[in-house]
Amino acid sequence: MTKELWEGNRAIAEAALRAGVEAYFGYPITPQTELLEYLSGKMPGMGRAFVQAESELAAINMVYGAACAGVRTMSSSSSPGISLMQEGLSYIAGSEVPVVLVDIMRGGPGLGNIAPSQSDYFQLTKGGGHGDYKPIVLAPASVQEAVDLTYGAFDLAEKYRHIVIVAADGNIGQMMEPIELPPPRQVAKRDRGWELTGAQGRPRRVITSIYLVPEVLHKYNVHLQDIQREIEKNEVRYAEYLMDDVEYAVIAFGSAARAAQSAAKLARARGIRAGMFRPISLYPFPYDRVAEIAKRVRGILVVEMNAGQMIEDVRLAVQGRVPVEFFGMMGGMVPLPEDVLPEIEKLVRGK
Numbered sequence: 564m565t566k567e568l569w570e571g572n573r574a575i576a577e578a579a580l581r582a583g584v585e586a587y588f589g590y591p592i593t594p595q596t597e598l599l600e601y602l603s604g605k606m607p608g609m610g611r612a613f614v615q616a617e618s619e620l621a622a623i624n625m626v627y628g629a630a631c632a633g634v635r636t637m638s639s640s641s642s643p644g645i646s647l648m649q650e651g652l653s654y655i656a657g658s659e660v661p662v663v664l665v666d667i668m669r670g671g672p673g674l675g676n677i678a679p680s681q682s683d684y685f686q687l688t689k690g691g692g693h694g695d696y697k698p699i700v701l702a703p704a705s706v707q708e709a710v711d712l713t714y715g716a717f718d719l720a721e722k723y724r725h726i727v728i729v730a731a732d733g734n735i736g737q738m739m740e741p742i743e744l745p746p747p748r749q750v751a752k753r754d755r756g757w758e759l760t761g762a763q764g765r766p767r768r769v770i771t772s773i774y775l776v777p778e779v780l781h782k783y784n785v786h787l788q789d790i791q792r793e794i795e796k797n798e799v800r801y802a803e804y805l806m807d808d809v810e811y812a813v814i815a816f817g818s819a820a821r822a823a824q825s826a827a828k829l830a831r832a833r834g835i836r837a838g839m840f841r842p843i844s845l846y847p848f849p850y851d852r853v854a855e856i857a858k859r860v861r862g863i864l865v866v867e868m869n870a871g872q873m874i875e876d877v878r879l880a881v882q883g884r885v886p887v888e889f890f891g892m893m894g895g896m897v898p899l900p901e902d903v904l905p906e907i908e909k910l911v912r913g914k
Contacts, residue, residue, distance in 0.1 A: 566741035571706045571731065572597035574742055575639075575665055578713040580605060583750035584663070585634040586612040588625035592641045593677040594733040595667035599639060619644040623651030630660035631770045633758030635717050635750055639665035641733075642683050643674055645691075652726060653692030656787075657772030659757070661720035664698075665713065665729045667736035670895035678895020679733030681817055684872035687730055688846040695784055698726035699794060700845040702816045704802075706740040708843075714745045719798070723790055724757070730845060732868060734818040734897065800843035801852055805831065809838035811910055812856050814877055815866040816842050819898060823866045826903035837907055845873070853880035862886045862910045866903055869893060886910070 569577070576598045579587075587606060589599045599615065606613035612629070616622035622638050629636040640648065645666050655662050666687065670680040687700045699719060703709035709731050716727040754760065759768055774780035804824050806812070811830070815823035820841040830837035840856060842849050853876075857863065862885050865874040871889045878887050890906040892898050 566743055568739055569706060569742050570597060570737065570739045571709055572667065572736045573601045574706050574710050574744075575713050575729070575731075575736075576601040576605075577744060578710040579637055579663070580609070581745050581747045582714045582717045583635050583748045584611070584637050584717065585750070586629040586636040587638065588614045588616050588622040588629070588636070589638045589640065590616050590619050590622050590644060592619075592644045594669055594679070594736050595639050595641045595665065598665065598667070598736070619647040620651065623648040623655075626662055627651055627655050627658070627660070630655065630662050631658070631759045633755065633760060637663040637665070639667070641667050641669045642671050642680070645683060646686065649686070649692040652698070653694050653696070654772050655726055656692070656696035656698070657694060658770050659724040659787075660770065661717070661724050662726050663713070663716045663720050663729070664726060666731070668730065668732045670893070676895050677733070679737075679818060679868065679897060680893070680895055681732050681819060681868040682870075682872070682893070683730065684845065684867070684869065687728055688848070688876075696787060697791060697846045698728045699723070699798060699847070700728045700730050701800070702730045702843060702845050703735055704817055704820045704841060706735060706738060707742045709735055710742055710744065723794055725790065725794070730817070732818050733895075795847040798844055799847050799849045799852070801849045802841045802843060803838065804841070805838035806840060806856070808836055809856075809859070810836040810861050811864070811907060812838055812840050812860045813864045813866060813903065813907065814840045814842070814853070814873075816845060816873060817868070819866045819868050822898045822900050822903050825900035826907060829900055829904050830907045835907060835911055842873070848876045848880075850876070850880040853877060854882070857881040857884040860885055862888065864903075864906055864910050865889050866898060866906070867891045868897065886913075
């Protein structure tokens with residue numbers, strides 16, 4: 564298949580179309596607006612629903628309604644917009660309906676700026692909204708991977724009746740790279756036993772997230788946690804680079820992992836056996852694999868485009884076996900390999 568040059572946001576949008584998305588609801592915000600614009604020009608002519616809502620709050624509740632009807636639905640936004648969606652995401656998680664959300668992360672806190680960042684890690688992987696839930700969170704490091712993860716996100720959401728978030732920083736959304744697009748998929752209409760499609764010739768169905776009796780809500784939460792355990796068992800994803808004989812591991816995700824990978828290669832040229840480990844699933848986090856790595860390295864450097872968020876999950880996995888150091892850049896600053904290499908050398912020196 565011939566590769567084509569695509570911008571990240573538009574490539575993600577095209578991947579969603581080819582995956583069979585039937586309804587999109589969103590609100591423009593930089594640096595993801597091109598995704599919304601692309602779908603606005605394509606979906607109406609395909610007989611699919613596109614709505615530019617009056618706010619992110621409205622958009623996520625429209626997504627909730629469409630998901631209850633059983634259609635493939637999604638939204639997209641950037642960091643402060645995702646913050647506004649948290650209540651709706653909690654309702655969705657509590658109602659067991661499948662939803663795909665794309666977050667093209669920008670600098671914060673507050674309105675921050677429109678430059679790329681990874682400061683949404685906590686609000687995405689730790690649930691964000693109230694209640695005991697965690698969305699599946701997938702972090703691409705290239706436009707091709709963003710396409711592939713988006714294309715598969717709808718099946719994953721439907722498999723677990725859960726939220727799947729594709730979390731990419733502004734670099735991935737704005738850069739252009741050669742990619743191969745997946746084939747268009749026809750999504751067959753089907754009744755899976757929970758959709759609200761009109762109770763004609765069958766008992767009525769109810770989708771709700773309110774359970775006023777504590778014992779009933781406890782039992783329902785146990786059920787939801789059982790689903791989370793299945794996700795943690797089956798959906799861990801990661802990538803490795805130069806890890807076979809590694810002595811010093813660099814752990815990073817998304818755009819930061821691109822710099823970390825090049826820095827590991829530079830370190831090798833200086834005689835340092837460095838390698839790069841990249842979580843693709845931020846939830847479920849690859850705790851077991853990081854724990855295995857910790858047993859055979861002398862130190863770990865975590866590189867992020869924030870003040871240090873994923874490092875907490877790394878430390879949980881490492882359990883103090885080896886030193887875990889951090890290098891981060893905030894506010895839309897993007898690390899270069901030349902920024903990361905000195906940090907690897909500091910780790911080697913024990914400073």
